[in-house]
Amino acid sequence: MTSERRPKRxxxxxxxxxxxxxxxxDGSEARDQLHANFNRVIDVAIREEVDFALIAGDFFDNARVWDDTLHHAAAQISRLDAPVVIAPGNHDHVGPRSVYDRIDFAEHAPNLRVMRTPEGETVALEDLDVEIWARSHTEQLPDFQPFNDPPPRGDAAWQIGAGHGHFIHPRALLHHSFHIREDHLIETERDYVALGHWEQMTRVAAGELxxxxxxGAPEGLGHGSEVGGRVLIVDLHEDGRVELQAHSLGDEPPLAHDEIPFLEAL
Ligand SMILES: [Mn+2]
Structure with missing residues:
Protein backbone atom coordinates (compact mmCIF):
# COMPACT_ATOMS: atom_id res chain seq x y z
CA MET A 1 0.00 0.00 0.00
CA THR A 2 2.76 2.41 0.92
CA SER A 3 6.23 2.45 -0.58
CA GLU A 4 7.84 3.55 2.69
CA ARG A 5 9.76 0.94 4.59
CA ARG A 6 7.92 -0.49 7.52
CA PRO A 7 9.07 -2.09 10.77
CA LYS A 8 9.68 -5.82 10.46
CA ARG A 9 7.16 -7.74 12.55
CA ASP A 26 -14.06 -37.43 34.55
CA GLY A 27 -11.87 -35.97 31.84
CA SER A 28 -10.07 -37.91 29.16
CA GLU A 29 -6.90 -38.32 27.18
CA ALA A 30 -8.47 -36.23 24.41
CA ARG A 31 -8.95 -33.40 26.88
CA ASP A 32 -5.34 -33.59 28.06
CA GLN A 33 -4.22 -33.70 24.43
CA LEU A 34 -6.13 -30.54 23.56
CA HIS A 35 -4.56 -28.71 26.49
CA ALA A 36 -1.09 -29.99 25.63
CA ASN A 37 -1.54 -28.93 22.03
CA PHE A 38 -2.25 -25.37 23.03
CA ASN A 39 0.87 -25.43 25.21
CA ARG A 40 2.77 -26.33 22.02
CA VAL A 41 1.20 -23.39 20.16
CA ILE A 42 2.64 -21.11 22.84
CA ASP A 43 5.95 -23.00 22.65
CA VAL A 44 6.15 -22.21 18.92
CA ALA A 45 5.30 -18.55 19.54
CA ILE A 46 8.11 -18.30 22.12
CA ARG A 47 10.62 -20.21 19.98
CA GLU A 48 9.86 -18.13 16.88
CA GLU A 49 10.06 -14.90 18.90
CA VAL A 50 6.81 -13.49 17.57
CA ASP A 51 5.90 -9.88 18.27
CA PHE A 52 2.26 -10.82 18.87
CA ALA A 53 -0.21 -13.67 18.46
CA LEU A 54 -3.67 -13.59 16.93
CA ILE A 55 -6.37 -16.21 17.61
CA ALA A 56 -9.09 -15.96 14.96
CA GLY A 57 -12.00 -17.36 16.93
CA ASP A 58 -13.31 -20.54 18.53
CA PHE A 59 -10.53 -20.48 21.11
CA PHE A 60 -12.92 -22.05 23.62
CA ASP A 61 -15.43 -24.66 22.50
CA ASN A 62 -18.36 -23.35 24.53
CA ALA A 63 -19.29 -21.15 27.49
CA ARG A 64 -19.61 -24.10 29.91
CA VAL A 65 -16.01 -25.31 29.80
CA TRP A 66 -14.51 -26.19 33.15
CA ASP A 67 -12.93 -23.46 35.31
CA ASP A 68 -9.69 -25.40 35.10
CA THR A 69 -9.71 -24.99 31.30
CA LEU A 70 -10.14 -21.21 31.61
CA HIS A 71 -7.24 -20.99 34.05
CA HIS A 72 -5.09 -23.29 31.93
CA ALA A 73 -5.70 -21.08 28.89
CA ALA A 74 -4.86 -17.90 30.80
CA ALA A 75 -1.70 -19.43 32.28
CA GLN A 76 -0.47 -20.54 28.85
CA ILE A 77 -1.21 -17.16 27.24
CA SER A 78 0.64 -15.36 30.00
CA ARG A 79 3.79 -17.44 29.31
CA LEU A 80 4.26 -15.41 26.11
CA ASP A 81 6.01 -12.09 26.65
CA ALA A 82 4.00 -10.46 23.85
CA PRO A 83 0.42 -9.37 23.22
CA VAL A 84 -2.17 -12.06 22.40
CA VAL A 85 -5.35 -10.88 20.67
CA ILE A 86 -8.50 -13.00 20.38
CA ALA A 87 -11.17 -12.20 17.78
CA PRO A 88 -14.02 -14.42 19.07
CA GLY A 89 -15.91 -16.81 16.81
CA ASN A 90 -19.26 -18.57 16.97
CA HIS A 91 -18.19 -21.01 19.71
CA ASP A 92 -16.65 -18.35 21.98
CA HIS A 93 -18.90 -15.42 21.13
CA VAL A 94 -19.05 -12.18 23.11
CA GLY A 95 -22.17 -10.56 24.57
CA PRO A 96 -24.62 -12.29 26.94
CA ARG A 97 -23.35 -15.62 28.34
CA SER A 98 -19.87 -15.14 26.93
CA VAL A 99 -17.18 -17.53 28.06
CA TYR A 100 -14.92 -14.49 28.47
CA ASP A 101 -17.07 -13.28 31.40
CA ARG A 102 -16.34 -16.42 33.41
CA ILE A 103 -13.01 -15.33 34.91
CA ASP A 104 -11.05 -12.11 35.01
CA PHE A 105 -8.72 -12.70 32.07
CA ALA A 106 -7.13 -9.26 32.53
CA GLU A 107 -5.91 -10.41 35.92
CA HIS A 108 -4.79 -13.90 34.92
CA ALA A 109 -3.34 -13.03 31.50
CA PRO A 110 -2.48 -9.32 31.41
CA ASN A 111 -1.06 -9.65 27.87
CA LEU A 112 -4.44 -10.84 26.48
CA ARG A 113 -6.82 -8.58 24.58
CA VAL A 114 -10.25 -10.02 23.74
CA MET A 115 -12.15 -8.09 21.07
CA ARG A 116 -15.54 -7.67 22.67
CA THR A 117 -17.27 -4.99 20.60
CA PRO A 118 -19.96 -6.55 18.38
CA GLU A 119 -19.87 -3.65 15.90
CA GLY A 120 -16.21 -4.33 15.27
CA GLU A 121 -13.13 -3.09 16.98
CA THR A 122 -9.57 -2.02 16.26
CA VAL A 123 -6.88 -3.09 18.69
CA ALA A 124 -3.80 -0.87 18.43
CA LEU A 125 -0.50 -2.47 19.40
CA GLU A 126 1.19 0.90 19.57
CA ASP A 127 4.69 -0.27 20.45
CA LEU A 128 4.61 -2.48 17.34
CA ASP A 129 3.02 0.03 14.91
CA VAL A 130 0.30 -2.58 14.24
CA GLU A 131 -3.49 -2.28 14.24
CA ILE A 132 -5.86 -5.27 14.14
CA TRP A 133 -9.49 -4.92 13.16
CA ALA A 134 -12.18 -7.59 13.61
CA ARG A 135 -15.88 -7.95 14.22
CA SER A 136 -16.60 -10.56 16.88
CA HIS A 137 -19.46 -13.01 16.82
CA THR A 138 -22.19 -12.32 19.35
CA GLU A 139 -24.33 -15.41 18.88
CA GLN A 140 -25.35 -17.82 16.15
CA LEU A 141 -26.70 -15.44 13.52
CA PRO A 142 -26.41 -17.22 10.15
CA ASP A 143 -26.42 -14.01 8.12
CA PHE A 144 -23.55 -12.51 10.12
CA GLN A 145 -20.81 -11.32 7.75
CA PRO A 146 -17.48 -10.76 9.51
CA PHE A 147 -16.10 -8.44 6.82
CA ASN A 148 -19.17 -6.45 5.83
CA ASP A 149 -18.25 -2.76 5.66
CA PRO A 150 -14.81 -2.70 7.31
CA PRO A 151 -13.42 0.64 8.47
CA PRO A 152 -10.66 2.18 6.35
CA ARG A 153 -7.02 1.46 7.12
CA GLY A 154 -5.77 3.22 10.23
CA ASP A 155 -2.53 5.12 10.79
CA ALA A 156 -0.28 2.30 12.00
CA ALA A 157 2.25 0.90 9.51
CA TRP A 158 0.72 -2.59 9.54
CA GLN A 159 -3.01 -3.17 9.14
CA ILE A 160 -4.27 -6.63 10.04
CA GLY A 161 -7.79 -7.98 9.75
CA ALA A 162 -9.26 -11.01 11.48
CA GLY A 163 -12.53 -12.77 10.89
CA HIS A 164 -14.28 -16.02 11.65
CA GLY A 165 -16.44 -17.56 8.95
CA HIS A 166 -16.70 -19.40 5.65
CA PHE A 167 -14.71 -18.12 2.70
CA ILE A 168 -17.04 -18.39 -0.27
CA HIS A 169 -15.45 -19.30 -3.54
CA PRO A 170 -17.03 -17.34 -6.41
CA ARG A 171 -18.33 -20.61 -7.88
CA ALA A 172 -19.60 -22.03 -4.59
CA LEU A 173 -23.18 -22.73 -3.68
CA LEU A 174 -24.28 -20.42 -0.90
CA HIS A 175 -25.18 -22.96 1.73
CA HIS A 176 -22.94 -21.96 4.64
CA SER A 177 -23.34 -19.27 7.29
CA PHE A 178 -20.97 -16.43 8.24
CA HIS A 179 -19.99 -15.60 4.67
CA ILE A 180 -16.61 -14.16 3.75
CA ARG A 181 -16.18 -13.38 0.05
CA GLU A 182 -13.05 -12.54 -1.90
CA ASP A 183 -14.32 -9.00 -2.55
CA HIS A 184 -14.87 -8.57 1.22
CA LEU A 185 -11.21 -9.36 1.76
CA ILE A 186 -10.07 -7.06 -1.05
CA GLU A 187 -12.19 -4.22 0.38
CA THR A 188 -10.55 -4.52 3.80
CA GLU A 189 -7.34 -3.13 2.26
CA ARG A 190 -5.49 -4.90 5.07
CA ASP A 191 -1.99 -6.28 4.70
CA TYR A 192 -2.92 -9.62 6.22
CA VAL A 193 -6.28 -11.14 7.10
CA ALA A 194 -6.27 -13.94 9.69
CA LEU A 195 -9.22 -16.27 9.18
CA GLY A 196 -10.81 -18.86 11.43
CA HIS A 197 -13.73 -21.34 11.43
CA TRP A 198 -12.19 -23.97 9.20
CA GLU A 199 -10.17 -26.83 10.58
CA GLN A 200 -7.91 -27.07 7.54
CA MET A 201 -5.05 -24.71 6.81
CA THR A 202 -5.35 -22.91 3.48
CA ARG A 203 -4.57 -19.62 1.80
CA VAL A 204 -7.51 -17.97 0.03
CA ALA A 205 -7.86 -15.42 -2.77
CA ALA A 206 -7.94 -11.82 -1.52
CA GLY A 207 -6.73 -9.76 -4.47
CA GLU A 208 -3.22 -8.55 -5.23
CA LEU A 209 -2.54 -6.46 -2.14
CA GLY A 216 -6.70 -24.33 10.59
CA ALA A 217 -7.12 -26.04 13.95
CA PRO A 218 -3.80 -26.66 15.71
CA GLU A 219 -4.72 -30.19 16.71
CA GLY A 220 -4.76 -31.25 13.08
CA LEU A 221 -8.34 -32.40 12.69
CA GLY A 222 -8.28 -31.04 9.14
CA HIS A 223 -10.71 -32.85 6.92
CA GLY A 224 -8.99 -33.79 3.69
CA SER A 225 -6.09 -31.44 4.37
CA GLU A 226 -2.50 -32.49 3.81
CA VAL A 227 -1.42 -30.12 6.52
CA GLY A 228 -2.35 -30.82 10.12
CA GLY A 229 -1.15 -29.91 13.57
CA ARG A 230 0.30 -26.61 12.48
CA VAL A 231 0.11 -22.88 13.13
CA LEU A 232 0.97 -19.99 10.84
CA ILE A 233 3.95 -17.74 11.43
CA VAL A 234 3.43 -14.52 9.48
CA ASP A 235 6.40 -12.31 8.63
CA LEU A 236 5.62 -8.68 7.84
CA HIS A 237 8.69 -7.54 5.91
CA GLU A 238 10.14 -4.05 5.70
CA ASP A 239 9.32 -3.79 1.99
CA GLY A 240 5.64 -4.53 2.69
CA ARG A 241 5.76 -8.19 1.72
CA VAL A 242 3.70 -10.63 3.83
CA GLU A 243 5.21 -14.11 4.01
CA LEU A 244 3.68 -17.18 5.66
CA GLN A 245 5.29 -20.27 7.12
CA ALA A 246 3.37 -23.25 8.49
CA HIS A 247 5.07 -24.45 11.65
CA SER A 248 4.47 -27.95 12.99
CA LEU A 249 3.49 -28.47 16.60
CA GLY A 250 5.56 -31.63 16.37
CA ASP A 251 8.83 -32.38 14.63
CA GLU A 252 7.87 -31.76 10.99
CA PRO A 253 9.88 -29.11 9.14
CA PRO A 254 8.06 -25.84 8.44
CA LEU A 255 6.27 -25.36 5.12
CA ALA A 256 7.22 -22.30 3.10
CA HIS A 257 4.62 -19.80 1.86
CA ASP A 258 4.15 -21.42 -1.55
CA GLU A 259 3.87 -24.91 -0.03
CA ILE A 260 0.79 -23.94 1.97
CA PRO A 261 -2.33 -25.11 0.12
CA PHE A 262 -4.29 -22.47 -1.78
CA LEU A 263 -8.03 -22.94 -2.02
CA GLU A 264 -8.92 -23.35 -5.67
CA ALA A 265 -12.55 -24.33 -5.30
CA LEU A 266 -15.07 -25.43 -2.73
MN1 LIG B 1 -16.40 -21.58 14.12
Missing part, protein backbone atom coordinates in the same frame (compact mmCIF):
# COMPACT_ATOMS: atom_id res chain seq x y z
CA UNK A 10 6.31 -11.38 13.12
CA UNK A 11 3.03 -12.82 14.37
CA UNK A 12 1.57 -16.22 15.10
CA UNK A 13 -1.90 -16.93 13.71
CA UNK A 14 -4.00 -19.78 15.03
CA UNK A 15 -7.73 -20.45 15.43
CA UNK A 16 -10.29 -23.10 16.29
CA UNK A 17 -8.40 -24.42 19.29
CA UNK A 18 -11.74 -25.45 20.84
CA UNK A 19 -10.32 -25.69 24.36
CA UNK A 20 -12.79 -27.45 26.62
CA UNK A 21 -14.40 -29.51 23.85
CA UNK A 22 -13.91 -32.61 25.98
CA UNK A 23 -14.84 -31.10 29.35
CA UNK A 24 -17.28 -33.77 30.49
CA UNK A 25 -17.27 -36.88 32.64
CA UNK A 210 -3.88 -8.62 0.69
CA UNK A 211 -2.68 -11.98 1.94
CA UNK A 212 -5.41 -14.04 3.64
CA UNK A 213 -5.29 -17.49 5.18
CA UNK A 214 -7.01 -19.90 7.50
CA UNK A 215 -4.57 -21.23 10.09
Missing amino acids: RLLHTSDVHLGAYDYG TVAAYS
